[in-house]
Amino acid sequence: MKERSYFPSYELLHELFEYRDGKLYNKVARNSRTKVGEEAGSYSAKYAQVTLMGVPWQISRVIYFMHHNFLPEVIDHINGNKHDNRIENLRAATMRENQYNHRIQAKNTSGIKGVSWSKKYQKWYACMRVNGKNKNLGLYDSIETAKEFLELAREMIHGSFANHGTFKENIFCQ
Numbered sequence: 001m002k003e004r005s006y007f008p009s010y011e012l013l014h015e016l017f018e019y020r021d022g023k024l025y026n027k028v029a030r031n032s033r034t035k036v037g038e039e040a041g042s043y044s045a046k047y048a049q050v051t052l053m054g055v056p057w058q059i060s061r062v063i064y065f066m067h068h069n070f071l072p073e074v075i076d077h078i079n080g081n082k083h084d085n086r087i088e089n090l091r092a093a094t095m096r097e098n099q100y101n102h103r104i105q106a107k108n109t110s111g112i113k114g115v116s117w118s119k120k121y122q123k124w125y126a127c128m129r130v131n132g133k134n135k136n137l138g139l140y141d142s143i144e145t146a147k148e149f150l151e152l153a154r155e156m157i158h159g160s161f162a163n164h165g166t167f168k169e170n171i172f173c174q
Contacts, residue, residue: 007061008052010069016052019066022086024050024059047082060085064092074098076161093161099129100158104165113165114154115146126150130157 008016017024017040024040030052034040041050041059048059060075063085072092079089080103093101104113110124118125118139124146126137137153140146154162 007065007071008057010065013062013066017050017062017066019063019087022063022084022089024062043083048085060090063087064090068092076101080163096132097158097161100154100161101163103163108165110143112143112147112150113163114150115143126153128154128157 016027016030018027019025026034026036026038026040029036041048049056050059050062051057058075060077060082061071064075064087065071067087074093074095074097076091076093076098077084077089078091078101080101081089104111108116110116114126114128114137116125116127117123121139123139123141124143125139126146126149127134128137128150129135137150138146140149151162151164154164
Protein backbone atom coordinates (compact mmCIF):
# COMPACT_ATOMS: atom_id res chain seq x y z
CA MET A 1 0.00 0.00 0.00
CA LYS A 2 1.26 3.49 -0.86
CA GLU A 3 2.50 5.48 2.13
CA ARG A 4 0.43 8.56 2.89
CA SER A 5 1.69 11.79 4.39
CA TYR A 6 -1.07 11.84 7.03
CA PHE A 7 -2.73 9.41 9.39
CA PRO A 8 -5.93 9.69 11.46
CA SER A 9 -5.23 11.06 14.94
CA TYR A 10 -4.64 8.86 17.96
CA GLU A 11 -7.73 10.36 19.63
CA LEU A 12 -9.96 9.80 16.59
CA LEU A 13 -8.93 6.15 16.29
CA HIS A 14 -9.77 5.56 19.97
CA GLU A 15 -13.15 7.29 19.49
CA LEU A 16 -13.99 5.09 16.47
CA PHE A 17 -12.51 1.70 17.42
CA GLU A 18 -11.99 -0.68 20.28
CA TYR A 19 -9.11 -3.18 20.06
CA ARG A 20 -9.68 -6.76 21.28
CA ASP A 21 -7.51 -9.81 20.56
CA GLY A 22 -6.04 -8.56 17.28
CA LYS A 23 -9.26 -7.15 15.87
CA LEU A 24 -10.90 -3.75 15.69
CA TYR A 25 -14.52 -3.26 16.69
CA ASN A 26 -16.66 -0.24 15.86
CA LYS A 27 -17.50 2.03 18.79
CA VAL A 28 -19.72 4.16 16.55
CA ALA A 29 -21.60 3.62 13.29
CA ARG A 30 -19.17 5.28 10.88
CA ASN A 31 -21.56 4.91 7.92
CA SER A 32 -24.81 3.16 7.00
CA ARG A 33 -23.10 -0.23 6.63
CA THR A 34 -21.24 -0.33 9.95
CA LYS A 35 -22.81 -1.23 13.28
CA VAL A 36 -21.67 -0.48 16.82
CA GLY A 37 -19.89 -3.50 18.35
CA GLU A 38 -19.35 -5.16 14.94
CA GLU A 39 -15.88 -6.14 13.77
CA ALA A 40 -14.43 -3.37 11.62
CA GLY A 41 -12.70 -3.83 8.31
CA SER A 42 -12.39 -6.23 5.44
CA TYR A 43 -10.19 -9.30 5.04
CA SER A 44 -10.60 -9.63 1.28
CA ALA A 45 -7.38 -7.77 0.48
CA LYS A 46 -3.77 -8.90 0.85
CA TYR A 47 -3.85 -7.21 4.26
CA ALA A 48 -6.90 -6.60 6.40
CA GLN A 49 -8.14 -3.06 5.80
CA VAL A 50 -10.51 -0.56 7.34
CA THR A 51 -11.85 2.48 5.51
CA LEU A 52 -11.86 5.86 7.23
CA MET A 53 -13.31 8.89 5.49
CA GLY A 54 -13.16 7.02 2.18
CA VAL A 55 -9.48 6.08 2.53
CA PRO A 56 -8.39 2.43 3.11
CA TRP A 57 -5.88 1.78 5.90
CA GLN A 58 -4.16 -1.45 6.89
CA ILE A 59 -5.64 -2.67 10.16
CA SER A 60 -2.17 -3.64 11.40
CA ARG A 61 -1.07 0.01 11.04
CA VAL A 62 -4.18 1.29 12.83
CA ILE A 63 -3.69 -1.16 15.72
CA TYR A 64 0.03 -0.39 16.03
CA PHE A 65 -0.67 3.36 16.06
CA MET A 66 -3.47 2.95 18.63
CA HIS A 67 -1.00 1.21 20.98
CA HIS A 68 2.21 3.19 20.36
CA ASN A 69 1.02 6.57 19.00
CA PHE A 70 3.59 6.48 16.18
CA LEU A 71 4.02 4.71 12.85
CA PRO A 72 7.29 3.05 11.89
CA GLU A 73 8.44 2.69 8.27
CA VAL A 74 7.07 -0.87 8.15
CA ILE A 75 5.06 -3.03 10.52
CA ASP A 76 6.26 -6.62 10.51
CA HIS A 77 3.99 -9.55 11.37
CA ILE A 78 6.33 -11.69 13.47
CA ASN A 79 4.65 -15.01 12.66
CA GLY A 80 4.19 -14.14 8.97
CA ASN A 81 0.38 -14.27 9.06
CA LYS A 82 -0.78 -10.95 7.57
CA HIS A 83 -4.22 -11.35 9.16
CA ASP A 84 -2.89 -11.97 12.68
CA ASN A 85 -3.01 -8.40 14.00
CA ARG A 86 -2.56 -9.09 17.70
CA ILE A 87 -0.35 -6.32 19.06
CA GLU A 88 2.17 -8.88 20.36
CA ASN A 89 2.57 -10.12 16.76
CA LEU A 90 3.32 -6.64 15.36
CA ARG A 91 6.70 -4.93 15.53
CA ALA A 92 8.39 -1.91 14.01
CA ALA A 93 10.78 -2.75 11.18
CA THR A 94 12.68 -1.29 8.28
CA MET A 95 12.00 -2.52 4.75
CA ARG A 96 15.16 -4.65 4.93
CA GLU A 97 14.25 -6.23 8.26
CA ASN A 98 10.79 -7.04 6.94
CA GLN A 99 12.38 -8.81 3.96
CA TYR A 100 14.48 -10.96 6.32
CA ASN A 101 11.27 -12.34 7.82
CA HIS A 102 9.96 -13.82 4.55
CA ARG A 103 8.94 -17.45 4.34
CA ILE A 104 10.40 -20.05 2.02
CA GLN A 105 9.62 -19.44 -1.67
CA ALA A 106 7.02 -21.65 -3.36
CA LYS A 107 9.47 -22.63 -6.12
CA ASN A 108 12.02 -23.96 -3.60
CA THR A 109 12.69 -27.66 -4.32
CA SER A 110 15.06 -28.54 -1.45
CA GLY A 111 12.52 -27.71 1.26
CA ILE A 112 15.10 -25.54 3.03
CA LYS A 113 15.21 -21.77 2.62
CA GLY A 114 18.41 -20.72 0.84
CA VAL A 115 19.62 -24.25 -0.02
CA SER A 116 19.67 -25.66 -3.55
CA TRP A 117 21.37 -28.49 -5.43
CA SER A 118 24.31 -27.63 -7.69
CA LYS A 119 24.31 -29.98 -10.68
CA LYS A 120 27.72 -28.70 -11.76
CA TYR A 121 29.46 -29.51 -8.45
CA GLN A 122 27.11 -32.26 -7.23
CA LYS A 123 26.86 -30.54 -3.83
CA TRP A 124 24.38 -28.46 -1.84
CA TYR A 125 24.68 -24.72 -2.37
CA ALA A 126 23.85 -22.25 0.44
CA CYS A 127 22.93 -18.65 -0.34
CA MET A 128 21.27 -15.79 1.54
CA ARG A 129 20.47 -12.09 1.10
CA VAL A 130 22.75 -9.63 2.90
CA ASN A 131 22.23 -5.89 2.46
CA GLY A 132 20.11 -6.47 -0.63
CA LYS A 133 22.60 -8.78 -2.37
CA ASN A 134 22.83 -12.56 -2.70
CA LYS A 135 25.80 -13.96 -0.81
CA ASN A 136 27.22 -17.39 -1.60
CA LEU A 137 27.84 -19.26 1.64
CA GLY A 138 29.52 -22.25 0.05
CA LEU A 139 29.02 -25.79 -1.19
CA TYR A 140 28.31 -28.69 1.18
CA ASP A 141 28.32 -32.46 0.92
CA SER A 142 25.13 -32.83 2.96
CA ILE A 143 21.92 -30.85 3.00
CA GLU A 144 21.95 -30.89 6.81
CA THR A 145 25.35 -29.18 6.96
CA ALA A 146 24.24 -26.53 4.45
CA LYS A 147 21.08 -25.94 6.48
CA GLU A 148 22.97 -25.65 9.80
CA PHE A 149 25.52 -23.21 8.39
CA LEU A 150 22.84 -21.11 6.69
CA GLU A 151 20.69 -20.92 9.84
CA LEU A 152 23.70 -19.87 11.92
CA ALA A 153 24.63 -17.16 9.40
CA ARG A 154 21.02 -15.97 9.21
CA GLU A 155 20.78 -15.72 13.02
CA MET A 156 24.03 -13.73 13.15
CA ILE A 157 23.15 -11.30 10.34
CA HIS A 158 19.36 -10.99 10.53
CA GLY A 159 19.07 -11.21 14.32
CA SER A 160 15.51 -11.30 15.66
CA PHE A 161 14.15 -11.00 12.08
CA ALA A 162 15.83 -14.25 10.98
CA ASN A 163 13.34 -16.63 9.42
CA HIS A 164 14.45 -20.11 8.41
CA GLY A 165 11.43 -20.75 6.22
CA THR A 166 8.92 -21.53 8.92
CA PHE A 167 7.26 -19.15 11.32
CA LYS A 168 7.67 -19.14 15.06
CA GLU A 169 4.01 -19.18 16.09
CA ASN A 170 0.65 -20.38 14.86
CA ILE A 171 0.48 -19.14 11.26
CA PHE A 172 -3.26 -19.81 11.07
CA CYS A 173 -4.18 -17.68 14.07
CA GLN A 174 -6.96 -15.22 13.24
